Amino acid sequence: MAGEADARVTVSAILVNWRQPELTSRAVASLERQTGLAERGLDLAVVIVDNGSGDGSLALLRERHPQHLVIDGGRNDGFGAGVNTGIRARPADVYVLLNNDAEAEPGFVAALVDELRAAGGTGNDRRGAVTARILLAGTDPLLVNSTGNEMTRSGNGRDRDWLVPAADEHRPAGEVMGFSGGAAALDARALDDVGLFDESLFMYYEDTDLSWRLRRAGWSIRYSPDAVVHHAHAASSGTGSDVFRFSNERNRMLVALRHAPAPVALTAVARTAAGTLRALLAVARTPSPEHRADARRRLRSFGSALRLTPANLALRVRIDRAARVPRRAVAAFLVAE
Incomplete structure (x- = not known):
C-alpha cells in the first residue's frame, strides 16, 4: 500500500461461490452498498470465483453482475483455492474476504482498511490482517459468530466469542490470534511475505494456518468491531455434513x-x-x-x-x-x- 495520505488504495473483495448463486448475489449486493470509500481513497473491485459449480451458477452470476469480474475456477478445490484464484486474477493493495453466505454492513470495507492501515504497516506493528465482527444472521437475540479465530491448548481451532449475545460483546479493536476467513482484510505485502492460503487443506483451518504463518513472520492480526457482517453459518457446506x-x-x-x-x-x-x-x-x-x-x-x-x-x-x-x-x-x- 502506498504510504501517502492522498494515494489511492486498491481493494479486491473476493467471494467464492459453489452452487449458491442466490446467496452469493446477496453478498455481492452488500458490497455494492459500501460507504466511506471515496473519502479514504479506496478503489473497490469485486471478484467472484465460481468453484466449478457445474449447475449454471457461473453463467447466472456473469449475467447478474456484468460490472464485476466473475471467474470460472474450473473445479471445486476448496475455499482457499478459490480465494487464491481471485487474488491472482485481480492484484490489489488489500484483499477483503467475505463468505458468500454473509452480508456486509455499509461501513464494513472502510472499517477493515482503517484498522489495517492505522499503524502504517511499519515498525513493530506490521498489520497483516484484520478480522471483522461476524454476527449470526436470523438469531433472536442476536448472537456473535466470530470476533476472530483462536486456538485452544489442545489444538482445537474455534471462533472467538461464538454464540455470545451480541448485546454483551463489547470488545474494542485490538490483537487477536487469528482472522476468520469469513470476513477479513489481508495486506498484500504480508501475503507476498508468507504466501497465500494452503490449498491442500481444502476447507476449514486454512485461515488458522495462514494466521500462524503471518504471526511467525512478524505480522500482527487485529479485530475491528466496526466492520460488521451477518453470516448464515455454514449455509454453503452445513456443519453436520x-x-x-x-x-x-x-x-x-x-x-x-x-x-x-x-x-x-x-x-x-x-x-x-x-x-x-x-x-x-x-x-x-x-x-x-x-x-x-x-x-x-x-x-x-x-x-x-x-x-x-x-x-x-x-x-x-x-x-x-x-x-x-x-x-x-x-x-x-x-x-x-
Missing part, C-alpha cells in the same frame, strides 16, 4: 502439527485418535448405520492425517527456519478449552 466433519477432524490435527508447541500438537493427535477409537467401540456395541458411517469417516480423516504427518512435520521445520518470531510468542495467544 460429512465433508465438514472430515475436514475439521483432519485439519485440526495437521495445523497443530505444523505450528503448535509439541504438547499441544501431541494432544491434538491423541484427541483425534481417541475420537476414532470411541467411534469404533460404538459400532461394536451398536452396529447401526449412523455409528458405522461415523466410524468410517473418522477412520478416513485420521488415516489421511497420519499419511500427511511426515510432510507436515517437514513443513514445521521449514517454518521454524524462516520464522522471525518464536513459536512461544504466538503460543501465548492459546486459550483454555
Whole structure:
C-alpha cells in the first residue's frame, strides 16, 4: 500500500461461490452498498470465483453482475483455492474476504482498511490482517459468530466469542490470534511475505494456518468491531455434513502439527485418535448405520492425517527456519478449552 495520505488504495473483495448463486448475489449486493470509500481513497473491485459449480451458477452470476469480474475456477478445490484464484486474477493493495453466505454492513470495507492501515504497516506493528465482527444472521437475540479465530491448548481451532449475545460483546479493536476467513482484510505485502492460503487443506483451518504463518513472520492480526457482517453459518457446506466433519477432524490435527508447541500438537493427535477409537467401540456395541458411517469417516480423516504427518512435520521445520518470531510468542495467544 502506498504510504501517502492522498494515494489511492486498491481493494479486491473476493467471494467464492459453489452452487449458491442466490446467496452469493446477496453478498455481492452488500458490497455494492459500501460507504466511506471515496473519502479514504479506496478503489473497490469485486471478484467472484465460481468453484466449478457445474449447475449454471457461473453463467447466472456473469449475467447478474456484468460490472464485476466473475471467474470460472474450473473445479471445486476448496475455499482457499478459490480465494487464491481471485487474488491472482485481480492484484490489489488489500484483499477483503467475505463468505458468500454473509452480508456486509455499509461501513464494513472502510472499517477493515482503517484498522489495517492505522499503524502504517511499519515498525513493530506490521498489520497483516484484520478480522471483522461476524454476527449470526436470523438469531433472536442476536448472537456473535466470530470476533476472530483462536486456538485452544489442545489444538482445537474455534471462533472467538461464538454464540455470545451480541448485546454483551463489547470488545474494542485490538490483537487477536487469528482472522476468520469469513470476513477479513489481508495486506498484500504480508501475503507476498508468507504466501497465500494452503490449498491442500481444502476447507476449514486454512485461515488458522495462514494466521500462524503471518504471526511467525512478524505480522500482527487485529479485530475491528466496526466492520460488521451477518453470516448464515455454514449455509454453503452445513456443519453436520460429512465433508465438514472430515475436514475439521483432519485439519485440526495437521495445523497443530505444523505450528503448535509439541504438547499441544501431541494432544491434538491423541484427541483425534481417541475420537476414532470411541467411534469404533460404538459400532461394536451398536452396529447401526449412523455409528458405522461415523466410524468410517473418522477412520478416513485420521488415516489421511497420519499419511500427511511426515510432510507436515517437514513443513514445521521449514517454518521454524524462516520464522522471525518464536513459536512461544504466538503460543501465548492459546486459550483454555
